Amino acid sequence: MSEAANPYQSPEVSAIPEKPLAPQVMLTETMLGHLKDASPWLRFIGIMGFIGAAFAALWGVFSIAFAPLIGRTWGESYRTLGLGIMSSALGTGMFVISIVGGLAMFLPALFAYRFGEKIRSYLRTGAERDLEMAFKNNRSLWKFFGIICIINYAVVPLIIIGGIVAAVVSSI
Numbered sequence: 001m002s003e004a005a006n007p008y009q010s011p012e013v014s015a016i017p018e019k020p021l022a023p024q025v026m027l028t029e030t031m032l033g034h035l036k037d038a039s040p041w042l043r044f045i046g047i048m049g050f051i052g053a054a055f056a057a058l059w060g061v062f063s064i065a066f067a068p069l070i071g072r073t074w075g076e077s078y079r080t081l082g083l084g085i086m087s088s089a090l091g092t093g094m095f096v097i098s099i100v101g102g103l104a105m106f107l108p109a110l111f112a113y114r115f116g117e118k119i120r121s122y123l124r125t126g127a128e129r130d131l132e133m134a135f136k137n138n139r140s141l142w143k144f145f146g147i148i149c150i151i152n153y154a155v156v157p158l159i160i161i162g163g164i165v166a167a168v169v170s171s172i
Contacts, residue, residue, distance in 0.1 A: 027131075035119050035122075036119075039117075039119040042112050043116035043117060043120070045116075046113025046116060047113065049113075050113070052109070053103070056099075056102035057102035059094070060094065060095045060098025061095070112137075114134075114137040118130045118131070118134035119131075121134075
């Protein structure tokens with residue numbers, strides 16, 4: 001049997017593109033106008049993301065700091081249910097979730113801010129490197145959101161199954 005007739009053979013790709021790359025496309029005035037209009041909004045969204053990430057991190061710090069107070073406030077009702085350790089676990093869980101959430105908010109804010117900043121820099125200087133970095137940050141922003149979507153679609157069914165199991169166990 002020859003190599004060409006093997007249906008399980010890996011495909012081969014030539015290292016040299018078959019067609020030459022497209023010539024450099026210049027940005028039109030309309031494109032530059034849209035980039036100019038988007039730049040302040042991207043920087044604004046980035047700054048709002050930084051503020052949101054800081055609030056999430058502060059919430060995490062406060063939740064771990066106030067876990068003993070929650071334990072004293074709710075401790076008696078938890079003890080009667082046999083859940084005395086719940087208050088510290090609640091504070092620790094809120095801390096971890098808030099810190100991870102803050103970090104998850106920080107990265108897209110950083111990419112959006114850098115995208116807007118590099119567009120602004122490109123419009124001032126005309127340096128192609130600034131435009132390349134702007135689009136690199138744009139790609140990173142959407143890649144991050146794509147990864148977050150994949151993680152959400154993987155985790156949400158597990159949470160649903162866990163909730164069903166917890167509901168069944170608690171009803172027994």
